[in-house]
Amino acid sequence: MSSDHGPSEQKGQPGLGVSLPRAALSGLCPRCGAKTLFAAPAALAHECAACGLDVLSLERGGRFVGVITMLLALVLILAALGVDEWLRPPIWASLLFWGPVTVGAVIFALRFYKTMWVYHQYEECQK
Numbered sequence: 001m002s003s004d005h006g007p008s009e010q011k012g013q014p015g016l017g018v019s020l021p022r023a024a025l026s027g028l029c030p031r032c033g034a035k036t037l038f039a040a041p042a043a044l045a046h047e048c049a050a051c052g053l054d055v056l057s058l059e060r061g062g063r064f065v066g067v068i069t070m071l072l073a074l075v076l077i078l079a080a081l082g083v084d085e086w087l088r089p090p091i092w093a094s095l096l097f098w099g100p101v102t103v104g105a106v107i108f109a110l111r112f113y114k115t116m117w118v119y120h121q122y123e124e125c126q127k
């Protein structure tokens with residue numbers, strides 16, 4: 001593990017000290033750090049199975065999720081069209097490549113966004 005731990009003055013942070021991308025990838029609960037945040041690849045659990053944190057109520061208000069997904073899909077479609085113009089690959093090659101890429105990118109973006117939102121809400125609740 002070569003990641004730096006940063007300066008020791010992190011008093012404003014909640015106790016876990018987990019970086020957001022790592023929390024999003026592993027689905028770490030903001031309170032106890034268990035891998036319980038996601039019930040499905042891109043769907044939050046209703047509550048943490050380990051500590052009982054009410055994730056559902058923290059998620060409330062995350063209305064921009066749909067907008068983020070739409071924007072991302074739009075960008076990917078435009079990118080796909082650009083590549084088609086440029087390389088003119090056979091259609092099966094396009095589908096083979098862009099299908100998984102789109103699904104993966106959307107799922108990761110949703111995970112990242114939802115994790116960011118839940119952590120933000122959780123910190124607000126601590127004040």
Ligand SMILES: [Zn+2]
Nearest residue numbers: 029032048051
């Ligand atoms: Zn928990």
